[in-house]
Amino acid sequence: MTDNPQTAGNAMWGGRFSAGPDAIMTAINASIGFDRRLFAQDIAGSRAHAAMLAACGILSDSDAAAIREGLLTVLSEIEAGEFPFSTALEDIHMNVEARLKEIIGAPAGRLHTARSRNDQVATDFRLWVRAQCDAALSGLAALQRALLAQAEAGADWPMPGFTHLQVAQPVTWGHHMLAYVEMFGRDAGRFADARARMNECPLGAAALAGTSFPIDRQMTAAALGFDRPMANSLDAVSDRDFALEFLSAAAICALHLSRLAEELVIWSSAQFRFVRLSDRFTTGSSIMPQKRNPDAAELLRAKMGRILGATVALFTVMKGLPLAYSKDMQEDKEQVFDAADTLMLGLAAMEGMLRDLAADPARLEAAAAAGFSTATDLADWLVRALGLPFREAHHVTGALVRRAEARGCDLPDLTLEEMQAAHPGITAEVFEVLGVRNSVASRTSYGGTAPVRVREQIAAWKERLG
Ligand code: ARG
Numbered sequence: 530m531t532d533n534p535q536t537a538g539n540a541m542w543g544g545r546f547s548a549g550p551d552a553i554m555t556a557i558n559a560s561i562g563f564d565r566r567l568f569a570q571d572i573a574g575s576r577a578h579a580a581m582l583a584a585c586g587i588l589s590d591s592d593a594a595a596i597r598e599g600l601l602t603v604l605s606e607i608e609a610g611e612f613p614f615s616t617a618l619e620d621i622h623m624n625v626e627a628r629l630k631e632i633i634g635a636p637a638g639r640l641h642t643a644r645s646r647n648d649q650v651a652t653d654f655r656l657w658v659r660a661q662c663d664a665a666l667s668g669l670a671a672l673q674r675a676l677l678a679q680a681e682a683g684a685d686w687p688m689p690g691f692t693h694l695q696v697a698q699p700v701t702w703g704h705h706m707l708a709y710v711e712m713f714g715r716d717a718g719r720f721a722d723a724r725a726r727m728n729e730c731p732l733g734a735a736a737l738a739g740t741s742f743p744i745d746r747q748m749t750a751a752a753l754g755f756d757r758p759m760a761n762s763l764d765a766v767s768d769r770d771f772a773l774e775f776l777s778a779a780a781i782c783a784l785h786l787s788r789l790a791e792e793l794v795i796w797s798s799a800q801f802r803f804v805r806l807s808d809r810f811t812t813g814s815s816i817m818p819q820k821r822n823p824d825a826a827e828l829l830r831a832k833m834g835r836i837l838g839a840t841v842a843l844f845t846v847m848k849g850l851p852l853a854y855s856k857d858m859q860e861d862k863e864q865v866f867d868a869a870d871t872l873m874l875g876l877a878a879m880e881g882m883l884r885d886l887a888a889d890p891a892r893l894e895a896a897a898a899a900g901f902s903t904a905t906d907l908a909d910w911l912v913r914a915l916g917l918p919f920r921e922a923h924h925v926t927g928a929l930v931r932r933a934e935a936r937g938c939d940l941p942d943l944t945l946e947e948m949q950a951a952h953p954g955i956t957a958e959v960f961e962v963l964g965v966r967n968s969v970a971s972r973t974s975y976g977g978t979a980p981v982r983v984r985e986q987i988a989a990w991k992e993r994l995g
Contacts, residue, residue: 564862567654576596577749579596582742585742586743591636596636603632612624622650626640626641647734662775665778669716676709678884680704682888683701683702683890687700687965701983702890702893709785712785713785719777719782730749734763775869776840780840787830793806801896803888804889807887839864899939901939903940903963905926907926910959911926914958932951940963
């Protein structure tokens, strides 16, 4: 990055200025340190704009050809890491244009006809965020496939289902994995919705009011893959709701990732030992040789806070701004860049951990049987077999749990006599519902944990994900 001290009178607007900016002004004003990430979008937007200007007779064909060709040279310089970025030139838009002038000379000065940096940056940033929606969608699909592979392997493995992190009722491993497939499916829906809504082109809104040149906004919109031009020039340059929608979708997705990461941390602990994380996603301790720390899961959990932070930050930037563009909006990019990078890393890390994850079906099943997890099955049996009102069945079952607790055993270990002491109508049949496999197999209601239902859902998701 070079600081051009000679810019006493900026090359882009020097006409009105007699002195260059203070060094501190340059430091607070410049965005090139981060918005250089928009270079490909900026060049694509400028090339589409030049072609449109020529097609509309606003620019000569030869000037447009020189501009379009020169922009490709700029592109390859940036891609090769040979581009002389300048802080004095403030942002990616002016850096590209200034370099274009060095390469092709005078025609470069005609590129900015009928546009402003306001519609330019709005267009570039929309293109960038749109690509991130696509990246999130493919990251989510990959993660869902990893979850489905886990679900398929353990469609009928009983494990404890928890409420309040207390053992509640047995569920299946497949069912638990599918719960996250659903969550990430809704996340994908949010990114797809946001993408569809943001796919309108701001270019041609110019500074805020539109332009007096006879431009063709349909043409630039189509060239850049947008569905249509934005209908209101003030709106086009002044809203960042597309970025806020991306961040909101990312924040909810991050929350889901973080909850799953938390479960992996708990499940991989010595107290649970439900799963083993692979060497590839854990670290050892420099002092305690026995340790296998779930660092990737912990960092994933922690990093998701950055996404929430970015979301709050951009909402805060936008909330008090009058129409149309205000320089405050330059602060949109770093937040979105960081959130997007963090999200993509999080999705990839979670997918990797799940691909390698080894669940322990024996540990899961043993834990599923502990903690009187089939007490609800017992109460349901009393209702079904003996016709008890559920409230009474609940009471009888509670007495049996108390009895088992006193004896230090589980419900299936009670004798028939002990059972009958709580209710004389109980028969030996009751023991059939107390096993965890029977328990999960019985929960066949739509969306329930029974392996038969889980397998149906796996098949449906495989079809959806292709
Ligand atoms: N670097 C600016 C941004 O990111 C570009 C737009 C500048 N527009 C202006 N009127 N100063 O928002």
